[in-house]
Amino acid sequence: MASDDSHINLVDMSRMQSIPKTLPRHIGPASTFPSLQPLSSVLRTRLFYSQEMTVGRLAIVAIYLGIMLFASLFKNNLFTNSKRAGYVAMSQVPLVFALATKNNIIGMFAAVGYEKLNFFHRFVGRILVLLVNFHSFGYFYRWQLEGTFTSSMRQPSHIWGVLGFAAINFVYLSSFGFMRKRFHTLFFVFHFVGFSLFLVAIYKHQPIMIPYVFAACGLYGLDRVILRSIKTRFTKATIRALPELNATHIQIPGINAGWRAGQHVRVQVLSKSMGWVGCFEVHPFTVASVSESEEGMVLICQDVGDWTRKLYNLASAGIAAAEKGGEVGREVRLMVEGPYGGLGCTVVSSYSAALLIAGGSGITFALSAAQHLLNCEVKGQNQVEVLHVVWIIKDPASVCPLIPTLTSLIRQAQCSPMSNLTVNVSIYYTGTSRASPKTLAMLDTIHLGGLEMRPNRPDIASVITETIDQTVKPNRGLASGKDETRYQGMIIAVCGPAGLGSSVEAGVGKVDWARKRSVGGVEVCEE
Ligand SMILES: Cc1cc2nc3c(=O)[nH]c(=O)nc-3n(C[C@H](O)[C@H](O)[C@H](O)COP(=O)(O)OP(=O)(O)OC[C@H]3O[C@@H](n4cnc5c(N)ncnc54)[C@H](O)[C@@H]3O)c2cc1C
Known part of the structure; x- marks a missing residue:
């Protein structure tokens, strides 16, 4: 791609002089209040067995599990009365569907995308499967003891019940991580067929289910037919x-x-x-x-x-x-x-510093976020003083098509003396052995202040420290006429493979409190 083909629009930073500043108001999240920082870093800690599960998410599922246990077991013995498990399962059907939709109400209130609620959809789904199994096996066992198994199984409502039991177990067995990752399309088809069968079966199983089936269909239909079409x-x-x-x-x-x-x-x-x-x-x-x-x-x-x-x-x-x-x-x-x-309620331009860390194809996110900040700077709507883009790639040759785009980010900031925004781009490549001599020679020719190429993985804690130091260094604060004690925090936005988020969290943990406080706190968000 030639530089004029690059997908970043060069913004005219010289226009800045004539535009009055309307800076975005910074509302620091609770996690950046000094007294809450230790708690927030504990909540963000990832559990050793999972790239996705944090202590905060574990707390959410633990509370939910507590409610489910209370509803199922309070003054009830699941082994002698499995009817309750059926009722509790029934009440969870709309929730499973609500969490499966792309435009979901829970996400709208929590200001997070559907993909961030996926862990909860999976957990609620597993609880639903467990409850349906308790309900079904409880009845099978009772009929067996009473010697009425065969006659009971002939009743139409029970046949539908068994079909629902089979359908939900089919959905469960076809949703393992292996299936989702290797055969995503098949996983989706099985999910659709299994859940459709399940809804029909429970609708026919007991009339009391009907409102719950309609609620689930309504939520799914609203998303699928109306909101997604729009x-x-x-x-x-x-x-x-x-x-x-x-x-x-x-x-x-x-x-x-x-x-x-x-x-x-x-x-x-x-x-x-x-x-x-x-x-x-x-x-x-x-x-x-x-x-x-x-x-x-x-x-x-x-x-x-x-x-x-x-x-x-x-x-x-x-x-x-x-x-x-x-x-x-x-x-x-x-x-x-x-x-x-996206980043929900986070207004990147309201912070004092932004560190965008991208792994592989995650650079798409960093490019749009960086260009957005440059556009905000032109409109006088940006508070960020230091923008640092870090891109981690395996093959250094990957840089070539995006060099014009990355250098244009730096040049846009450099070309206006009125701009208070400094842009740095650091590219870390982990596979030097893959680079052809031609690529290495090309990389050698890039000499632009603000752009650096380094072999190996970055030490995230050092990158964070450098970005904070560059933001709070005394002459920068004075040049911008800014009260140095009033920095609005640093946002670290991460996009890339699952392990990258954990490395960044670990890196943030290694930076000392005083330094983080000096910039007004450090917040991490993952795309
Ligand atoms: C929110 C989000 C944003 C993304 N942004 C980018 C991006 O900007 N650039 C980029 O190169 N990649 C991006 N990806 C990844 C991209 O969606 C997958 O690489 C692509 O779907 C793989 O499809 P495949 O059939 O070629 O590979 P497969 O081998 O079938 O799958 C590779 C991986 O992608 C997942 N995947 C496959 N199909 C889907 C699907 N329909 N929906 C969700 N996940 C799926 C699989 O679970 C597996 O983990 C993004 C993924 C998500 C969830």
Whole structure:
């Protein structure tokens, strides 16, 4: 990609002089109050067995489990009266469905995307399966003792009950992590079929279930039929292969507004070349460009599996065409649904410093967040003084297609004497052995203040410390006329593989309290 092809729009920082500042108000989250910082760091601690489970999340599921145990066991013996387990299971059906929707009410109130509530959907689902099993086996056992098993099983309501029991266990067995990761589409189909059967079966099992079935269908229907349709666009896009990144660049000029930095969209490529299954698959990708830019929405999709490889191969056909004098880009039709997720209520531009840490394809998030801050700076709506983008990659050659974009971020900040924003970009590459001499020679030619390339993984604690020190260093505060005691905190936004979040949390834990306090507290959010 040439620099003028890069998906970052150069903003005219010289316009800054004429624009009055309307700085965003910073409302520090509870976690940044000094007295609550120890508690918040405990709540964010990840449990040793999981990249996803934190102490805070464990507390949520423990409270929920307590409520379920109370409802099931209070003045009741599950082994002699399994009816209660059935009632409690029934009450959880709408909750499981609410948590499964992309536009869910709980997420709206908690200001978090559906993907962040997924752990709770899985937990509530498992409790539902457990309760249904207690309920069913309790009855099987009782009928066996009474010698009425065969006659009871012939009753229509019991046949429907057994069907519901089989359906929910089928959903459970087809939802193991292995299935979700290796066969995502099959997992989705099994989930859909299993839950549909389950709802029909419990509807027929007992009339008391009917309102709960309607509630579940209503929540799912509202999301699937109404809210998702409102958020869906069918449009044309240009796809280009980025061989160095092993990724596909999707540019959608027809959509150029309506998302915030860090949000993602769900994409379906409507082309037979994706295969009969592939053209029905919907995959999530973080938007790499900023809203209201001329280039429109840009996505960068790394080739990691079956679907993304088909997309890459489709885009590579454009390279072959270009070699014969045709266009590099290839036009395809897409369905784009969203946006979803993002940083919720966090206003990145209201902090004093921002550290964006991206691993691999997570750079898409960092690029849009960084460009958003530069745009805010031009409009006089930015408080961030130091923006540090850290990108961790395996193959140094991956940098090549994004060098114009990354350098343009630094230049935009440097080209205005009025700008109080300093942008640094640090790229860490872990696989030097993969780099071809040509790549290493190219990397050697990049000499731009603010951009550094380093081998090996970063020491996250040192990166955090450096960014804090750069923000609070005395002459910076004085130059901006800022009262040095009033820094508004540092936001660390992380996007990348699951382990990256844990490393960043561990890094934050290693930085001493006094230093974190000097910048007004450090907050971590993960996309
Ligand atoms: C919120 C979010 C934002 C993302 N943003 C980006 C991005 O900007 N750039 C990028 O390159 N990748 C991004 N990804 C990852 C991307 O969605 C997957 O790499 C892609 O779906 C893999 O599909 P596949 O069939 O090629 O690979 P597979 O081998 O089938 O799957 C690889 C991994 O992706 C997961 N996955 C597969 N299909 C889906 C699906 N339909 N929905 C959710 N997860 C799925 C699987 O569970 C597995 O862990 C993002 C993922 C999420 C959840």
